[in-house]
Amino acid sequence: MYVLNDPIARRYFVMNFFDGIMTTFGMVVGGAVSIGNSLGVLRAGIGASIAIMMSGFFGAYMSEKAEQKLELRELEKLLLRPLNGTILEKRGQEKIMRLAIIDAVSPFFGAIIPIIPFFLNLWGFISYNLAIISSLGLSFLLLISLGVYLGRLMDESPWKSALVFAIGGLIVGLLSSVFEHFIN
Amino acid sequence: MQVRKLVLDVVKPQEPSIVEYATKLSSVEGNEGVNVSLIEVDKRVENVRITIQGKEIDVDKTFEAIESLGGAIHSIDEVASGAEMIGHAVTLE
Numbered sequence: 001m002y003v004l005n006d007p008i009a010r011r012y013f014v015m016n017f018f019d020g021i022m023t024t025f026g027m028v029v030g031g032a033v034s035i036g037n038s039l040g041v042l043r044a045g046i047g048a049s050i051a052i053m054m055s056g057f058f059g060a061y062m063s064e065k066a067e068q069k070l071e072l073r074e075l076e077k078l079l080l081r082p083l084n085g086t087i088l089e090k091r092g093q094e095k096i097m098r099l100a101i102i103d104a105v106s107p108f109f110g111a112i113i114p115i116i117p118f119f120l121n122l123w124g125f126i127s128y129n130l131a132i133i134s135s136l137g138l139s140f141l142l143l144i145s146l147g148v149y150l151g152r153l154m155d156e157s158p159w160k161s162a163l164v165f166a167i168g169g170l171i172v173g174l175l176s177s178v179f180e181h182f183i184n
Numbered sequence: 185m186q187v188r189k190l191v192l193d194v195v196k197p198q199e200p201s202i203v204e205y206a207t208k209l210s211s212v213e214g215n216e217g218v219n220v221s222l223i224e225v226d227k228r229v230e231n232v233r234i235t236i237q238g239k240e241i242d243v244d245k246t247f248e249a250i251e252s253l254g255g256a257i258h259s260i261d262e263v264a265s266g267a268e269m270i271g272h273a274v275t276l277e
Binding site (some may be wrong): 072075078079080082083085086087088091 | 197227252255
C-alpha cells in the first residue's frame, strides 16, 4: 500500500491525520458544551474538516510542486540536458498528486470520524452528553491507534508512542478548556 | 547497413534504476540483448555503460528511450555493423 510504504506519504498521513483528530478534539472540548446541540457541532466540524482538507491539498500540492521543480532543475544541471517530458517529470507529477490527495484525505478523516457520534445524536440514537463523551473517546482511540502504528513502525514499544499521542490529546484538551473558561 | 552492436556511455539520475533501463531498452524493437553496467555512482547521478546487441538496432528509438528515461548520452563508445561481428582491435606496441 503506497501510503504505508513511501516514507514521505507516511509522514504526511500521520502528521495530517493527527492534525485532523486534534482539530475536532479541540473543538469538541472547547465548544461542544457551549454550542449545546449536535447540529451546531456538526456544522462547525464539517466546516473545519473541509477547510483542513482543502488546505492540506493545496499546501502539499504547491510545496511538492516547488520541490519537484527544484529537484529537476538540479538534475538538469548535472545531466546537462532538459528533463521535460521524461519519465522523471511524469512520475514527479503523479507523486505530487498522490501526496496532495493523502494530505487532503488524512486530516479530513481524522477530523470527521470523531464527530460521527453527533450524527447519532441528531438521528436520535444517543443523548447529546453521550455524543460528547463518545466523540472524545473516539478521538483518543484514534490517537492511540496512530501511536501504536508508529511504535510498531519504529520497532519500539507501541504503547510508549501511544502514550505520547494520548498526552498530546490531553494537552490540547486542557488548553481548549482553559481558553473556553477565559472566553466565558 | 544494420547496426548490430552499440556501446554507450550514459549519465543517468539514480531513479529509474538500471533494471528499468535494461528492461525498457530490451523492449525497443530490434534490440535482442541489453546489458547495463554501473561504472560510477555520484550523489545524485550514475554513470553507466549500456551495451546493446541485435540483428538490426534502431539507433534513434534506442536514443529516444534513453532520453525518455532521463539519461544523457555522453558518448558512443563502440558500434558494430555489417554481416560479421568484429570486436575492437588491440593495437600491439
